[in-house]
Amino acid sequence: xxxxxxxxxxxxxxxxxxxxxxxxxxxxxxxxxxxxxxxxxxxxxxxxxxxxxxxxxxxxxxxxxxxxxxxxxxxxxxxxxxxxxxxxxxxxxxxxxxxxxxxxxxxxxxxxxxx
Amino acid sequence: xxxxxxxxxxxxxxxxxxxxxxxxxxxxxxxxxxxxxxxxxxxxxxxxxxxxxxxxxxxxxxxxxxxxxxxxxxxxxxxxxxxxxxxxxxxxxxxxxxxxxxxxxxxxxx
Numbered sequence: 001x002x003x004x005x006x007x008x009x010x011x012x013x014x015x016x017x018x019x020x021x022x023x024x025x026x027x028x029x030x031x032x033x034x035x036x037x038x039x040x041x042x043x044x045x046x047x048x049x050x051x052x053x054x055x056x057x058x059x060x061x062x063x064x065x066x067x068x069x070x071x072x073x074x075x076x077x078x079x080x081x082x083x084x085x086x087x088x089x090x091x092x093x094x095x096x097x098x099x100x101x102x103x104x105x106x107x108x109x110x111x112x113x114x115x
Numbered sequence: 116x117x118x119x120x121x122x123x124x125x126x127x128x129x130x131x132x133x134x135x136x137x138x139x140x141x142x143x144x145x146x147x148x149x150x151x152x153x154x155x156x157x158x159x160x161x162x163x164x165x166x167x168x169x170x171x172x173x174x175x176x177x178x179x180x181x182x183x184x185x186x187x188x189x190x191x192x193x194x195x196x197x198x199x200x201x202x203x204x205x206x207x208x209x210x211x212x213x214x215x216x217x218x219x220x221x222x223x224x225x
Contacts, residue, residue, distance in 0.1 A: 033212045042203065042217035043159070056212060091158060093213075100146035100166050100207055106158040 002027070004094050004107035005074075012113045013082045021077040021110045025094030032075045033093045033104060034067060043091065049075055082114045117142040119206050121216035130225050134191040138204030138216055141185070148180060148187040149205040149213060152198075159203055162189070194223045 005024040013019050025032050030051050035043040045059040049069035060067065064082075069075040079086055089111050093104040118141040128134045138148070147166035151159035165171045165178040165187065177190040191198055201220045205213040 035215075043205075043215040045212050045214065048212045098210070100209070101164070102207075103149075103161055103164065104213060105161060106151075108158050 004029075004092060004105055006090075006092050006107035006110050008110060009108060010111050010113070012115060014115055015083060016081050019079040019082050019086070019112055019114075021079075021090050021092075021112070022074045023077070023092030023094075023107055024074040025092075026096075026105060029094035029096050029105075031095045031098060031104075032069050033095075034075075034077050035091045035093065037089045037091060037109075046077070046090075079112075082112075084114050087112055087114045117145075117206070117208055117211075117214050119204055119214050119216035121202075121204050121219045123217060124220040125222045126219055127222045127224055128194050130194060130196060130223055132194050134194045134198065134221055134223070136189040136191075136202045136204075136219050136221065138187045138189075139185055140187070140204075140206045140214075142206065142208045143182075143185060145182075145185075145206045145208045147207045148178070149207070150176075150178060150189045151203040151205060151215075153201045153203055153218065155200075162202075191221075194221075196223045196225050199223050 034046040047067045048056040064080045089109045091109045093106045095104040120139045149164040150162045153159045165180045171178045175192045179188045201218040203218045204216040
């Protein structure tokens with residue numbers, strides 16, 4: 001049973017380009033969470049999705065950022081017109097359900113560098 | 116605003132000693148508490164979670180929860196250099212994703 005798969009592992013974009021980050025949850029997991037981590041910082045929640053639905057996007061910047069989790073295929077975090085401040089590690093986690101005893105497992109992350 | 120506070124460290128302990136990592140949280144309605152370990156440049160790995168007051172043991176790890184004091188800790192017995200990492204405390208408060216602290220950096224000195 002493969003774990004949470006994220007790709008690419010490293011992504012370099014020039015300012016103004018678009019960045020697309022992909023996350024395939026563990027088999028049987030329908031809940032996906034995106035977090036951003038800056039150097040020496042903790043994980044900051046961005047968005048929570050369940051198949052085809054955005055459940056909570058309270059941590060997403062209002063502009064340039066969007067996320068989806070289609071019926072088929074991976075979850076996508078899209079950042080349009082990237083700026084240097086978007087450089088960070090973006091982690092995706094998945095869980096089979098929600099609840100106080102639900103374990104969430106993380107992918108290896110995508111390290112985005114904006115030059 | 117739900118907050119999770121951890122001492123950033125570094126916390127240095129000699130090999131074989133007990134490492135004690137602490138975490139406080141602001142939301143009294145928080146239901147469960149997770150400890151993740153993150154090696155530098157790697158992804159967070161789940162160590163264990165606890166939701167009842169008291170202690171929960173798993174191998175060399177013991178999680179302790181005191182809801183009255185809004186305090187959760189992780190003890191690592193017989194610390195090894197391979198335990199050197201950042202330890203992240205995360206809190207589940209119901210219908211919201213996990214809220215993470217900034218982590219405590221642990222250094223186990225051989």
